[in-house]
Amino acid sequence: MFRSLPDELSERGYRSIAVVTGKSSLIKTESWQTFINKLEEQHIIFEHVTASGENDPRSIDKAADNLKDKTIDAVVAVGGGTVLDAGKAISALLCMEGSISDYLEEVGTKKPTGDRKPLFCVPTTSGTGSEATKNAVISKIGPGGFKKSLRHEQYIPDAAFLDPELIVSCPPDVTAASGLDAITQLIEAYVSTGANKYTDSIALEGLKFAGKSFPWAVEEGKDVEARGSMAFAAYLSGIALANAGLGVVHGAASVLGSLHPIPHGVVCGTLIGKATGSIIEKIHTASGWDVSPLKRYARAGIALNGRDAGSIEDNCLNLVERLDKWIKKYGIKRLGAYGFTKSELKDAAGRVSLKNTPCDLTAKEIELILLARY
Numbered sequence: 001m002f003r004s005l006p007d008e009l010s011e012r013g014y015r016s017i018a019v020v021t022g023k024s025s026l027i028k029t030e031s032w033q034t035f036i037n038k039l040e041e042q043h044i045i046f047e048h049v050t051a052s053g054e055n056d057p058r059s060i061d062k063a064a065d066n067l068k069d070k071t072i073d074a075v076v077a078v079g080g081g082t083v084l085d086a087g088k089a090i091s092a093l094l095c096m097e098g099s100i101s102d103y104l105e106e107v108g109t110k111k112p113t114g115d116r117k118p119l120f121c122v123p124t125t126s127g128t129g130s131e132a133t134k135n136a137v138i139s140k141i142g143p144g145g146f147k148k149s150l151r152h153e154q155y156i157p158d159a160a161f162l163d164p165e166l167i168v169s170c171p172p173d174v175t176a177a178s179g180l181d182a183i184t185q186l187i188e189a190y191v192s193t194g195a196n197k198y199t200d201s202i203a204l205e206g207l208k209f210a211g212k213s214f215p216w217a218v219e220e221g222k223d224v225e226a227r228g229s230m231a232f233a234a235y236l237s238g239i240a241l242a243n244a245g246l247g248v249v250h251g252a253a254s255v256l257g258s259l260h261p262i263p264h265g266v267v268c269g270t271l272i273g274k275a276t277g278s279i280i281e282k283i284h285t286a287s288g289w290d291v292s293p294l295k296r297y298a299r300a301g302i303a304l305n306g307r308d309a310g311s312i313e314d315n316c317l318n319l320v321e322r323l324d325k326w327i328k329k330y331g332i333k334r335l336g337a338y339g340f341t342k343s344e345l346k347d348a349a350g351r352v353s354l355k356n357t358p359c360d361l362t363a364k365e366i367e368l369i370l371l372a373r374y
């Protein structure tokens, strides 16, 4: 629980920490006040860093610069995926020279050293699973922009504090988009060409928790049990993706997120139904139903729906139907609502990485997926 974090920090001997939060309502809550009071009781001083919007390199560099001449024993990040990623990037940059851009995949020329300040993550949304992953996403939006990762095995946080009390105030639209991000991560990791029996069991368990609790968390936001189950599902999605990899939806999220300021959960949520349907259709057309990737989609469908429809075909169809139903019911917006044009989407399709998608998709097929959610 969040309130026990100061005791944990004190037991580890930390006396001076950086706390990264959003510019959100968190700091007006009782939980935040209790946290501050307990830090004082434990004689722990803190520097407050705020992160909002996307994590652009300049804001990470500035935050780390401001902290470098101070003694920082550990970094605590409390917030949504962006805030946790900011905390992760700052904890690393406090131990490296130069700009965060120097160390980003496909952007910089230096390899991250893996050194970092101890990092404690407290998610206030249930989505990216950043509290369990080894990467932080850094973005520059607009022409020449990018959305790339700072990644190292050592960047998995020291501890994640999953506290449903902090998540109950997350609004329904954010709950829906971030929940669909977690579900996308669980599905993509489960069907990934990089999956193994350990990530399989983690991803399937996450899908079972998400299937039961996702609608409940969106519709009954104050219910701590639903929030706790979705927080756990998101955490499992982070472990699964960090070890099995992801698929084309996250490949598209990376390209589209660098063009317009669209929340990561919305991109994934808006595309996951159509993308899953298209992949299943392509594999089925080429090889029939009784093949390994479709058995995986079927098992994902059983886990998410909580029932076995009896055949690979029906379980695959139920999976897509369930995703489409949630996307519609919870009003996940289309790409056009964020300023994308059809020609931009056509152009972007050619730059989308398939990552570990279990079949090849042509640029034209990716274009059709994107345009279906224009």
Ligand SMILES: [Fe+2]
Binding pocket: 127, 128, 181, 182, 185, 250, 264, 268
């Ligand atoms: Fe994601």
